[in-house]
Amino acid sequence: MKKSLLLSAAIAAASSAAVADTLRIPHELGYGGSESIDPISPQRFYEAIQNVYSRLVRQGNDGRPSADLALSWEATPDAKEWTFKLRDGVTFHNGNPFTAEDVAFSLMRTQSPAIDSPTKDVMEIIDRVDIVDPLTAKVVLKQTHADFPLLVMDYRIKMLDAETCGGDLDALCESGVGTGPFELVDYDPLGTTSLKRFEDYYDGPAGVENIELIAIADQDARVAALQAGQIDFIYALSAEQVPLFANNPAFTVQSVPTGRWVGMVMNTQEAPFDDPRVRKAVRMSADREALGKLVYGKDGFITTCDHPVWSGDQYRADIECARDIEGAKALLAEAGYADGLKLELFVSDISEGAVKMAEVLQNQAKDAGIEIELVMAPSDGYWGDVWMKEPFFATGWSQRPADQILNEAYRSGASWNESAWNSAEFDAALDGARGELEFDKRKALYGELQKDLWENGGSFIPVHLNTVRAFSSNLKGIDPVEDFSLRLENVTKAGSGG
Numbered sequence: 087m088k089k090s091l092l093l094s095a096a097i098a099a100a101s102s103a104a105v106a107d108t109l110r111i112p113h114e115l116g117y118g119g120s121e122s123i124d125p126i127s128p129q130r131f132y133e134a135i136q137n138v139y140s141r142l143v144r145q146g147n148d149g150r151p152s153a154d155l156a157l158s159w160e161a162t163p164d165a166k167e168w169t170f171k172l173r174d175g176v177t178f179h180n181g182n183p184f185t186a187e188d189v190a191f192s193l194m195r196t197q198s199p200a201i202d203s204p205t206k207d208v209m210e211i212i213d214r215v216d217i218v219d220p221l222t223a224k225v226v227l228k229q230t231h232a233d234f235p236l237l238v239m240d241y242r243i244k245m246l247d248a249e250t251c252g253g254d255l256d257a258l259c260e261s262g263v264g265t266g267p268f269e270l271v272d273y274d275p276l277g278t279t280s281l282k283r284f285e286d287y288y289d290g291p292a293g294v295e296n297i298e299l300i301a302i303a304d305q306d307a308r309v310a311a312l313q314a315g316q317i318d319f320i321y322a323l324s325a326e327q328v329p330l331f332a333n334n335p336a337f338t339v340q341s342v343p344t345g346r347w348v349g350m351v352m353n354t355q356e357a358p359f360d361d362p363r364v365r366k367a368v369r370m371s372a373d374r375e376a377l378g379k380l381v382y383g384k385d386g387f388i389t390t391c392d393h394p395v396w397s398g399d400q401y402r403a404d405i406e407c408a409r410d411i412e413g414a415k416a417l418l419a420e421a422g423y424a425d426g427l428k429l430e431l432f433v434s435d436i437s438e439g440a441v442k443m444a445e446v447l448q449n450q451a452k453d454a455g456i457e458i459e460l461v462m463a464p465s466d467g468y469w470g471d472v473w474m475k476e477p478f479f480a481t482g483w484s485q486r487p488a489d490q491i492l493n494e495a496y497r498s499g500a501s502w503n504e505s506a507w508n509s510a511e512f513d514a515a516l517d518g519a520r521g522e523l524e525f526d527k528r529k530a531l532y533g534e535l536q537k538d539l540w541e542n543g544g545s546f547i548p549v550h551l552n553t554v555r556a557f558s559s560n561l562k563g564i565d566p567v568e569d570f571s572l573r574l575e576n577v578t579k580a581g582s583g584g
Contacts, residue, residue: 106579107295109561110317112302113275116436118467119301121275124258125244126196126203128501129470132241133299134279137574138179139244139264142170142189143235145570149398149485151235155184155245155265155288165230165523172221176288178247179269186223190215191248191255193225193238200256205242207500208493211520230521232528236487241570267292267575276301293563293578303466305435312337312556318579319557321569322346324438325383331556339556341385344568345396345485346551348437350447354544355506356477358429362542363421367414368429371454374407374548377446381439387549393536394483394491396550401488403533405540414454426455432472434463437482438551444480447546474504481545485568488532492516496539505544512538 113121113133121131125139143159146152151159156170176184195201196209211231216224227234237243244264251259262270265288268281279299283292300317302308309327311317323331323339331337352359352368359365369392378387388397391407418427433444441462448458463472472479481504486494493516494500498508512535519531539545557564560580565572 108298109294109296109319109574109577109579110298110300111319111574112300112308112311112317113279114305114308114436115275115301115303115466116469117275118470119276120470122258123260123262123270123273124201125242125246126201126205127258128202128204130242131275131279131299134262134270134273134281135244136241136266137268137281137297138262138266138270139246140266141239141241141244143239145239145241145568147565147567147571149487149568149571151239159235161232161234165232165234166227168225168227168234169218170223170225172223173288174221176265177286178250178265179263179284180247180250182247182249182263183220184245184247184265185220186215186217187220188245188248189223190217191251191253192245193243195246195255196243198256201258202501203242204494204500204502205240207497207503208237208240208490209243211237229517230523231489232520232523232525233487233489237490239487240490241484268297271296274301287575289575292575297574303464305438305465312558315558318561319555319564321553321555322438322551323554323556324442325381325386325554327438328383328554328556336559337556338559338561338564339554340564340566342553342555342566342568343388343398344551344553345394345398346483346553346568347390347394347396347547347549348440348443348480348482348551349548350431350433350444350546351479351481351504352544352546353477353506355508358421358423358427359477359544361421363417364423364427365544366541367417367421367427367454368451368456369407369546370410370414370417371451371456372447372546372548373409373450377443377450378549380446381442382549382551386552386554388552390547390550391536391540392543392545392547393539394486394495394545394547395488395532395536396485399488401529401532403536405537407540409450411453414456418455423455426457428457428459429478430459430461430476432461432463432476432479434468434472434480435465436468436480438554440480440482443548474502485570489516489520492532492535495545496535496543507539507544509538 117129125135142156143151144154272280281297374389391405522528563577
């Protein structure tokens with residue numbers, strides 16, 4: 087009997103120790119199990135790639151480029167050539183050294199038509215990558231870009247091992263071999279994906295030994311799992327969920343101003359949204375301040391005018407977009423809908439507040455004679471089954487610099503151009519802004535692009551969000567920064583051996 091009790095106690099202690107040294111994080115299963123460990127795949131597994139791979143340049147806590155695998159970078163006076171000096175002694179998880187050859191491979195594969203990465207249209211500005219020496223890579227651009235380091239700061243532009251990937255620029259690389267703080271142990275997007283600490287990480291071993299990425303598609307189920315102690319962390323809460331954790335000493339709640347947004351998208355190539363008057367009427371019907379308060383609470387957002395550049399970006403334009411019901415009715419009448427307009431909006435619990443935002447828009451749009459029927463879609467597989475496949479649908483994006491998001495989401499033909507925005511003039515203006523070396527002139531050009539989207543675009547982006555995350559209070563080292571700046575390798579857990 088005594089041996090049995092001792093054995094049970096030992097098992098319980100071992101289990102407790104394992105939990106104490108494991109950071110458990112949910113992922114939303116947005117691609118229904120088809121998530122890829124290749125960082126530039128259209129179905130990239132965000133939570134995995136963030137921890138397995140490293141970038142040349144990471145996003146610092148201030149949102150600006152900060153050294154990662156590149157220690158320094160400099161440009162020629164015309165900003166058409168950028169030279170990156172690499173860290174010495176960095177190794178991949180398989181022991182291979184990280185060199186300029188891997189930089190060339192990782193950057194050039196982003197342009198592959200076969201892979202069709204959402205990074206393709208942004209990174210096609212690269213003409214070639216010259217290997218100056220093993221620790222120096224020179225990126226030669228097709229045109230001037232004064233802010234090129236912002237592009238390689240993208241969370242998907244990770245450095246892969248060219249040898250392990252077979253050097254094939256046109257094939258996905260599913261090896262999971264990176265230089266990041268955690269190694270891939272078991273890959274199961276439908277269940278639990280397991281990572282372990284990479285002891286030879288260039289910046290020192292991570293604070294916890296393991297990470298488990300647990301598939302939980304439903305937002306309410308994720309909240310219940312955190313309350314029950316089955317997971318340790320949730321990236322984002324809705325306004326209704328915050329009180330479940332606030333003022334509870336078992337949890338910490340952080341609110342961080344970011345460039346994230348949840349919105350609704352109209353396909354500009356499909357009727358009735360092929361008429362810019364209809365698109366603007368829908369957007370003019372919204373009271374953004376009231377919507378934001380209803381969906382995210384009075385401190386959970388900053389209003390914006392249907393463009394993706396957030397208030398913390400150096401190129402943000404100051405635009406007024408007050409609600410105008412009479413103006414919306416007039417536009418609808420001009421477009422042939424004097425008696426009103428009926429629409430279907432596909433929505434799902436894909437991001438915090440998406441469904442409630444759709445409900446508020448539905449109610450507000452009635453005043454302009456716009457009747458919106460909400461079509462609920464399952465969150466499991468939403469990004470593959472509904473997003474960009476219906477004429478009017480919900481979306482959600484994380485923070486990106488102005489140049490990147492304007493190119494990725496609005497350049498003609500871009501693979502994540504969700505509104506099917508197609509304007510040769512807009513594309514030319516994007517190129518002009520990239521190539522302008524004087525900051526004030528460049529800012530003015532980016533501002534005109536944002537105004538164009540407010541006047542004519544197909545995106546309803548009423549607010550940028552303060553990300554409100556919650557996590558167990560036994561976690562330390564989670565900085566109050568935007569998700570792309572968050573470094574889970576710095577997190578420790580009470581009782582962890584790290």
